[in-house]
Amino acid sequence: MLTLIEGGRVYDPDPRGVQSVLLADGHVGKVGDINRKALESLGAEYQIIDASGCIVVPGLIDPHIHLLGGSGETGFSTQTPEFFISEIVRFGITTVVGTLGVDTTMKTMPGLLAKVKALKEHGLNAFCWSGGYDVPPESILGTVREDIMFIDEVIGAGEVAISDERALEPDTRDLARTATHAHIGGMLARKAGLMHVHVGESKRRLEPLRKVFDEHDVAPCWVYATHIERTEALMDEAIELARRGMPCDIDVVERDLHRWLRHWRKNGGPTDLLTVSSDASMTSPAGVWMQLRDCVLNHGFTLEQVLPLATRNTARILKLREKGELRKGCAGDILLLQKDTLEIVHVFSHGKVVVQDGEVVETEAWLEDSDRHIHLMGTKDEE
Numbered sequence: 001m002l003t004l005i006e007g008g009r010v011y012d013p014d015p016r017g018v019q020s021v022l023l024a025d026g027h028v029g030k031v032g033d034i035n036r037k038a039l040e041s042l043g044a045e046y047q048i049i050d051a052s053g054c055i056v057v058p059g060l061i062d063p064h065i066h067l068l069g070g071s072g073e074t075g076f077s078t079q080t081p082e083f084f085i086s087e088i089v090r091f092g093i094t095t096v097v098g099t100l101g102v103d104t105t106m107k108t109m110p111g112l113l114a115k116v117k118a119l120k121e122h123g124l125n126a127f128c129w130s131g132g133y134d135v136p137p138e139s140i141l142g143t144v145r146e147d148i149m150f151i152d153e154v155i156g157a158g159e160v161a162i163s164d165e166r167a168l169e170p171d172t173r174d175l176a177r178t179a180t181h182a183h184i185g186g187m188l189a190r191k192a193g194l195m196h197v198h199v200g201e202s203k204r205r206l207e208p209l210r211k212v213f214d215e216h217d218v219a220p221c222w223v224y225a226t227h228i229e230r231t232e233a234l235m236d237e238a239i240e241l242a243r244r245g246m247p248c249d250i251d252v253v254e255r256d257l258h259r260w261l262r263h264w265r266k267n268g269g270p271t272d273l274l275t276v277s278s279d280a281s282m283t284s285p286a287g288v289w290m291q292l293r294d295c296v297l298n299h300g301f302t303l304e305q306v307l308p309l310a311t312r313n314t315a316r317i318l319k320l321r322e323k324g325e326l327r328k329g330c331a332g333d334i335l336l337l338q339k340d341t342l343e344i345v346h347v348f349s350h351g352k353v354v355v356q357d358g359e360v361v362e363t364e365a366w367l368e369d370s371d372r373h374i375h376l377m378g379t380k381d382e383e
Contacts, residue, residue: 001044001045001046001047002022002023002024002029002039002044002045002046002047003022003023003024003046003047003048003049003332003348003351004020004021004022004023004034004036004039004046004047004048004049005020005021005022005023005049005051005056005334005336006020006034006048006049006050006051006052007020007050007051007052007054008021008051008052008054008055008056008336009054009055009056009339010031010055010056010057010326011055011056011057011058011303011304011307011326012031012057012058012325012326012327013057013058013303013304013307013308013311013312013324013325013326014304015303015304016031019031019032019033019056020032020033020034021056021326021334022034022039023332023334023348023351024351025351026331026332026350026351026352027322027329027330027331027332027351028326028327028328028329028330028331028332028334029328030328031326031327031328036048049336049346051336053338053339054336054337054338054339054345055303055336055337055338055339055342056326056334056335056336056337057303057307057311057326057334057335057337058307058311058312058323058324058325058326058330058333058334058335059092059093059094059095059125059311059323059331059333059334059335059347059348059349060091060092060093060094060095060288060289060292060310060311060335061093061094061095061096061097061275061310061311061314061315061318061320061323061324062088062093062095062096062097062277062278062280062285062288062310063097063196063224063249063275063277063314063317063318064097064099064159064196064226064249064251064277064278064279065083065088065096065097065098065099065277065278065279065280065281065285066083066098066099066100066101066107066279066280066281067082067083067096067098067099067112067115067116067119067126067128068082068098068100068107068111068112068115069081069082069083069107069281070101070103070281070282071101071102071103071106071107073102079106080281080282081376082115083280083285084364085119085122085124085354085362085363085364086360086362086363086364087284087285088119088124088285089124089347089349089354089355089360089362090286090344090347090355090360091284091285091286091288091289091290091344092288092289092335092337092344092347092355093278093285093288093289094124094125094331094333094335094347094348094349094354095124095125095126095127095315095320095323095333096116096119096124096125096126096127096285097126097127097128097129097155097318098112098115098116098126098127098128098129099112099128099129099132099158099159099196100112100129100131100132100133100138100159101132101133101159101198101281102132102133102161102166103132104131104132104133104134104138107132108138109130109131109138109139109140109147110140112128113128113140113151113153113154116128116153117153120153121365122362122364122365123349123350123352123354123362124349124354125320125323125331125333125349125350126153127153127154127155127318127320128153128154128155129154129155129156129157129158129159129196130144130147130148130151130154130156130157130158131144131157131158131159131160132159133159133160133161133164133166133167133168133198134160134168135160135168135170135174135175135178136174136177136178137157137158137160137178140154143181144156144157144178144181144182144185145181145182145184145185146185147185148182148185148186148189148191148193149185149188149189150189154191155186155191155192155193155194155318155319155320156182156186156191156192156193156194156195156196156224156318157178157179157181157182157194157195157196158194158195158196158197158198158224159196159197159198159226160175160178160195160196160197160198161197161198161200162175162197162198162199162200162204162206162208162209163199163200163201163202163203163204163205163206163207163208164198164199164200164201164202165200165202166200167198167200170208172208172211172212172215172216173216175195175208175209175212175218176212176215176216176217176218178195179195179212179218179222179223180217180218180222182194182195182222183195183218183219183222186319190319191319192224192317192318192319193222194222194223194224194247194317194318195222195223195224196224196226197209197223197224197225197226198226198227199225199226199227199228199230199234199238200227201230205231205233205234205237206225206234206237206238206241209223209225209241209246210237210241213241213244219245220241220244220245220246221245221246221247223246223247224246224247224248224249224317225238225241225246225247225248225249226248226249226250226251226277226279227249227250227251227279228248228249228250229250229251229254229256229260232263235260235263235264235267235269236267238269239264239267239268239269242269242270242273242274243268243269243270245273246273247273247274247275247313247317248269248273248274248275249274249275249276249277250264250274250275250276250277250309251276251277251278251279252276252277252278252279252287252288252290252291253278253279253283253287255287255290255291255294257276257291257292257294257295258291258294258295258298258299258301261274261295261301261306261309262299271308271313272308272313272316273313273317274309274313275309275310275313275314275317276288276291276292276309276310283380284378288310289344292306292307292309292310293342296342297341297342303342311323311324311325312324312325331350331351332348332349332350332351332352333348333349333350334346334347334348335347335348343358344358345357345358349362
């Protein structure tokens with residue numbers, strides 16, 4: 001079925017004014033003036049979505065989410081459950097990149113890959129990083145290079161940990177070797193091939209990465225560092241390396257994106273090399289949409305300033321070639337947002353409606369044969 005979205009104000013993620021969007025075969029067929037009579041003359045079945053009073057934007061990309069949940073660090077009872085499709089798409093996320101973390105014992109690469117494949121069966125765009133905090137990273141086929149080359153869903157290595165008491169204190173040679181394996185795998189498979197790096201709270205901050213770049217033949221653009229918002233000193237170091245070409249990511253767990261985005265921009269951080277992620281395990285995937293929305297509604301940022309952080313920037317850095325933009329040929333991953341409140345109205349993934357009028361319509365397949373009733377509500381405030 002063709003879908004014609006009419007009357008909405010389009011951001012691709014740059015503002016393009018009121019335009020129509022035609023979805024065909026799971027992709028964007030056209031953006032601009034669309035003659036409905038010409039569409040009818042094709043004789044094909046189509047539906048019309050009235051987007052008047054709405055903003056039409058690309059679906060959000062979350063590059064760092066613990067899809068299997070977290071293992072907790074204060075006992076087995078603090079483990080958190082895996083994330084379900086309804087919990088992800090409800091908040092406008094149409095592409096996820098799953099990651100393991102400190103625990104690669106109970107949370108495994110085969111388990112993560114299986115979860116990613118399950119989400120793909122539901123129509124979500126889903127990928128994963130190969131490994132965890134350990135160096136060399138845990139892999140499925142033997143090395144991260146092989147995982148990247150021969151497993152479609154694997155786009156890079158990580159999250160490798162540095163400057164953290166839970167890290168294995170990898171030396172620069174081991175980090176350089178991991179980054180090189182990932183880069184070569186990505187080069188051969190036409191993927192991002194990045195080494196995704198968790199930066200902890202140690203005073204060493206980004207010193208291990210500076211040594212890798214200065215002492216080995218590793219380019220900064222081969223590394224993608226996250227959690228760079230822990231302190232201003234850490235972010236200043238990240239800005240320095242970003243100027244050398246290293247993409248960086250801010251997680252939104254602490255709900256203060258506006259502060260760090262302002263610091264990044266004020267101190268000359270390259271705006272095209274910055275992304276945001278949910279780092280969801282204990283917290284909800286809602287964080288990405290909520291924090292972008294908060295920046296616009298409460299802190300003076302424009303939509304075109306914040307949208308690329310979870311759309312175009314992320315897609316380009318991760319080499320997700322049909323994602324992150326709203327133009328002909330891109331995947332039909334689209335959000336309709338209320339113009340004044342930025343509340344989510346509809347979500348399309350691969351041209352299929354997964355959220356309609358704010359309600360999730362795509363649910364887990366296993367529920368059809370299940371009598372389970374699951375309702376868990378965290379006690380931490382959403383705002």
